[in-house]
Amino acid sequence: MNIFPLIGIGISTLNSKHEELDVRYHLILNKHQEILNTHQMEHPGYEKLESMIVTPNEKDDFNKEISQLLSVKDRQKLVMYKIEKDEDVADIHDAYLKLYLLSLRACQPNQLNLTNIFGALPNVAWTNHGPVDVHEIDLLRSKEGEVTVRSVDKFPCMTDYIIPSGVRVADASRVRLGAYLSEGTTVMHEGFVNFNAGTLGPAMIEGRISAGVIIGKNSDLGGGCSTMGTLSGGNDIKISVGEDCLLGANSGLGIPIGDRCIIEAGLYLTGGSKVEVLDSGNQVVEIVKASALSGQNDLLFIRNSISGAIQCKPNIKSVILNETLHKND
Amino acid sequence: MNIFPLIGIGISTLNSKHEELDVRYHLILNKHQEILNTHQMEHPGYEKLESMIVTPNEKDDFNKEISQLLSVKDRQKLVMYKIEKDEDVADIHDAYLKLYLLSLRACQPNQLNLTNIFGALPNVAWTNHGPVDVHEIDLLRSKEGEVTVRSVDKFPCMTDYIIPSGVRVADASRVRLGAYLSEGTTVMHEGFVNFNAGTLGPAMIEGRISAGVIIGKNSDLGGGCSTMGTLSGGNDIKISVGEDCLLGANSGLGIPIGDRCIIEAGLYLTGGSKVEVLDSGNQVVEIVKASALSGQNDLLFIRNSISGAIQCKPNIKSVILNETLHKND
């Protein structure tokens, strides 16, 4: 990726042992002086910032200056971090900077090296008082009163860090930081988007986009539908959905599909499923594994409700997203 | 509807440009002097209020009086709104008043004209500090400290505005304002109820009730089941479920069904599915499209686990809701 090298400046929250729980970046700047995030913050330019990071002596003064600017508080620490090139995730600074790049739509899913991201992120209690060490909740409660925990996880909710323009996320718990949501995307209550996954254009998402999965523009994921991920399953093939596709409610997808494809509601199409391929006259032409149909356009997948066979035929319907539902202003 | 005309008095939250983000109605009064909501608020009667709304001069004094009564704060504005008759949604005041009428159970789903409701509602960040303009989150965070975002959506969660008597909603994120939940309804964690949708009596809801869908009394929607909506799908037929029905876990429904019907767990019945109709001796009598069975009572739908065919037979089992689970006091 030619966006590197780049520098991030932000604030991390600390536990009582001064270990970092998260990083909130206020400035992400590449060497073309392009600011990649929307926060407003004065800065002295890329070269100056770079020299601060590498020369500890100068860094101290600068830290002080920046700390005041960002109003670093108790249990917080200034973070200045530079990614020279895209390598395995080194630590929490690195992890958050890459997650930011994804949710800021500066990099698409599967373009960044995210190896070791689980190891780099601590397990954190996400509360109404912000990120808290899971062992320090009772302590906090005795000091601060009511503490409500919304999540105990390595990843925060995206919308607590970044709200991309033109999106709706009906239940913020269901979209992790690192999700890539394009303008015009609506993630409904039953939708879910993992980190390193998302939509490349307007989309209605009522199903689950697993890590590594990409959805093309004007596609519709019906309520409760599933896309197979590569993290916990045994699957090595990256799933993707093309443009103008419809995954029916409660359906599932185990192969990448092209444009203008439809998966019938309730049908789970795994890569190993045998499929009857029908011609436009509804005659069975051949039987193939679903994986053999990967990436093809204009297919309709159904389960024949009398014979019980999974069938694939040319898709002649087009899917039209309801535009009213996508004006997210 | 003969509940109109009616008047609502409440408070809206403003962004920094003085645009309205929501409306919280404290009084909803029709011309029979019936108060439709449960908030307590002194008022001078329907006619007096009506004259205030139409006569700006008098309105000012009254506004002041009411503003004090309701303690209108910074970033808030007094709202006095009258619906004369049921027309397209005009603005945010209109939209919220109609959503209130639904969740207050003053009007059933599909009885109100909700055309243009998406256009009338702004996209809002719903936070622990209340509704916030999506562009003003960072500003708020710099002033107020921790801001957690639970949703970025046009509709708020119902229970932040109205908690109808005798209901449980295990995950408040999953029920939008405008849902109609009857006494004795439990919406479990996996349940979901959109606006303009709901239950007409006691019900156990662990599946999704799409916009426009109505569930009859004593019916049970199993975990993860789907009811097809008319908003984003291509479906024009309003789905409904009669009384004493059971939609099995992970099932789906694309036709309206009558009373005492059962859809087997895992079966998605779309309108176009061909169905083998069996007599009480388990003999296939005919094959019809599921839509031809719309609205009929006492049907059991299964997928034959050997032949793979969707079958419909007379339902002889009765569904009994577990009463203990429905005493929501």
Next chain:
Amino acid sequence: MNIFPLIGIGISTLNSKHEELDVRYHLILNKHQEILNTHQMEHPGYEKLESMIVTPNEKDDFNKEISQLLSVKDRQKLVMYKIEKDEDVADIHDAYLKLYLLSLRACQPNQLNLTNIFGALPNVAWTNHGPVDVHEIDLLRSKEGEVTVRSVDKFPCMTDYIIPSGVRVADASRVRLGAYLSEGTTVMHEGFVNFNAGTLGPAMIEGRISAGVIIGKNSDLGGGCSTMGTLSGGNDIKISVGEDCLLGANSGLGIPIGDRCIIEAGLYLTGGSKVEVLDSGNQVVEIVKASALSGQNDLLFIRNSISGAIQCKPNIKSVILNETLHKND
């Protein structure tokens, strides 16, 4: 269970009528002087505490002492409660103490008598101000400003009371107090764990664990999968999943299964489903009801995608959990 008798000391939250809404236990002590929870609290030993509970005179002074220690505030009350032996749930003190024992992993699911627990628990609004009487939300809002309601339910979220070591719960709304989550368990956003249900070892939970259901170690519940409960269904058989099992995404399970079993993604296996049993040469050996295969090891259940029949064959694949995803530190 030989953990009884035991004593719990904690604080309950009161509504304006001085009725109890919850109990937060700070000390749970059995007569072997074992402390079962992780809160730190000085105490005079089991016998002394026991005598306090039974002798009201002494109790008063002690109450005062303990009240100061625990800093009991307005709208709160000191709770001292003893379970002599495991009987039907008597009241809210009893209910919470048993729910604590489950989530503290002191008792496994189905080991405690939980009869009448629904009757013993009030329906409560769980808010950013803690538990609130559902009828007193408007009052609280007028006094305290913003009140956000996350749930209206008899059970609170587990992580607001107990965060067991070595677990992740990506959406805290989806795990009730009384869930039993073993070290190394990750409950993803789409996962759900009811009270009196859980995991006996490391597990990846992206599906729903109904009340009474137990999952063996190293098993993986795919996204949106369903396990049948005994609370609201007509099912009397307790469902359980053995070790090293995989329930595919959007699948469902209506029978208990043994170790190393796989249910194909999208397949709902009910107890009454007829199943073709295949030998290792893929020949149908017999047709049986799924319930006849209950508890057996090394089975793979699929729906043949050409014939539509549910089939069971010997499972030769092994399921390996991704260890990186389970290091929950």
